[in-house]
Amino acid sequence: MTAATTDLFTFGEEALLDLTATRTSPFFAYDLGVARERYRQLRAALPERVRLAYAVKSNPGLPLLETFSAEGAWFDCASAGEVSTVLAAGGTGSGMVVAGPAKSERDLQAALFAGARIQVDGIEDVARLHTLHTGERPLRVNVRVNPASGVSEGAAIISGGGPSAFGVDEEVVEEFVREATRFDPVQICGLQVFSASNELDAGRLLANHRTTLRIGQRLQELLGRELDLIDLGGGLGVRYAVEQPTLDVRALGAGLGRVLEENPWFTGELLLEPGRWLSAPTGVYCARVVRTKVSRGERFVMLEGGINHLLRPLMTGQSFPTLALRPGVGVLDGGTATTTLAGPLCTSLDRLGHGDLPVDLQPGDVVVFGRAGAYAFTQAMTHFLSHPAPEQVWMG
Ligand SMILES: Cc1ncc(COP(=O)(O)O)c(C=O)c1O
Structure with a gap:
């Protein structure tokens, strides 16, 4: 395996052989050392005024959350369940944002109880928080704005400019602000914009962030109150193939420094909330x-294993990188052919994408899917057809 391939598959050949010799297929395996190193690399690239929250939805595994928590990460939660897992992992409400387009009362209560910064998605959230919030002290919240334009992943999980279940459309922010002032002590003090997914170009992310700051400036003027937090969302991409570029996080960090300098009206903190x-x-x-x-x-x-373990290729049309391993022998690198990967489920939906896999693949060989630390284990249809859930092995 080359260094580039090892990067895609987290582990080297020996570690993969060890894992396949000792674990029952199918399974997920994670290296917490890689998580620590990724967090430190990104943290080091960002200016101090940029906070870093881990988007729990991408992988809510407790050992992973404990690892990020020990590094001092903030967390982006999207349900009461995520809030309680983060608290169990050592996270605190003062380092937590909570979002969601249809928050239940349980979600709102959990966020309030933790003392998290809530991202309101519309005037209904503001009104409900006004009812649930006890006491006179201000409840500082962010408003999520759905920008008029933005970049998106090919398969459009998130897009800017179109209709959205999320947030307040940029065009009606003024009306929202007018209505929100009726609900004091709930106070809009921050902004969240999420407009990219799996973006590999720092320049395109920064163009989005400039748009967000422009929206923030207008929001601050409309509110007549200084914003203290602007949440720029996630969307930092990773390559899923050796030929794809790597996102230049140092360029992103330097660019965010410039964005702060260009916007002296803003004296608060920025927040990035990458998951993937x-x-x-x-x-x-x-x-x-x-x-x-x-x-x-x-x-x-x-x-x-099939879409009961790995659903992303079916949802997005994008395959995970794959390699084939013969237990006790090593990585198979003979002649390959384009292969459709199918699972055990009795439905033609059960497809795990495509790969260039060796033509001499045999029963008992193992297919390894790389980049499966995000949007994998908990995004799958685990209960569909009642096969066992895969084991999760935490190393490092
Ligand atoms: C509000 C919010 N924050 C952060 C993320 C994480 O996105 P990514 O994993 O692309 O960085 C998502 C993903 O859907 C999201 O909805």
């Missing part, structure tokens, strides 16, 4: 080959 960039490189998913076949010219490899 921090967690994707920490883990792999490994599943044994049950059988192979060619059907009408298409080559299939059927694995012990």
Whole structure:
């Protein structure tokens, strides 16, 4: 394996052979040392006035949260469940933001009880918080704004400019501010904008962040109150193939420094809330080959795990990087062919994307999916067809 391949698959060949020899397929394996190193690398690249919150939804595994918490990370939560896992991992409400387009009363109560900064998605959230908040002291919240333009991932998980279930449309912010003033002591003191997903170009992210600051300046003028927190969202991308570029986080950090200088009206803190960039490189998913076949010219490899363990390729049309391993032997690097990866579920939906895999793949060989530390284990349809859940192995 080359260094670039090891980067995609978290572990080197020996460690992968050890894992497949000692664990029951299918399983996820994570390296917490990689998580620590990713956090430190990003933290070191950012100006001090930029806070760093880990987006829990990308991988809410307790050992991972404990690792980030020990590094001093903030957390971005999107449910009462995530709030309680973060608190169990040693996180605190003062280092937590809570978002969601349809927060239940339980979600709001959990966020209030923790003392987290809540991102309101509309005037309804403000009104409900006004009812739930006890006491006279101000309850400082952020408003999520759906910008009129932004960058997006190809498969459009998040996009800017179109209709959205999230936030207040930029066009109606003035009306929102007028209504929100009726709900004192709930006070809009910050902004959240999320407008990119898996972006590998620091320049495009910075262009988005400049738009966010422009929206922030207008919001501050409308409110007549200084914003103390502008949340720039996540969207920092990772490569899923060796030929893709790597996001230049030092350029992103330097650019954010310039963005702060260009906006002297803003004296608060910026917040980045990446999920994938921090967690994707920490883990792999490994599943044994049950059988192979060619059907009408298409080559299939059927694995012990499917969309009950790994759903992202089906949802986005984007495959995880794959390699094939023969237990006790090593990585297979013979001639390859384009292969459709299918799982054990009795539905033609059960596809794990495509890979260039060795033509001599046999039952018992293992397919390793790289970058499976994010949007994998908890994003899958675990209960569909009642197969066992995969084990999660935490190393480092
Ligand atoms: C509000 C919010 N913050 C952060 C993230 C993390 O995004 P990413 O993993 O692309 O960095 C998401 C992802 O959906 C999100 O909705």
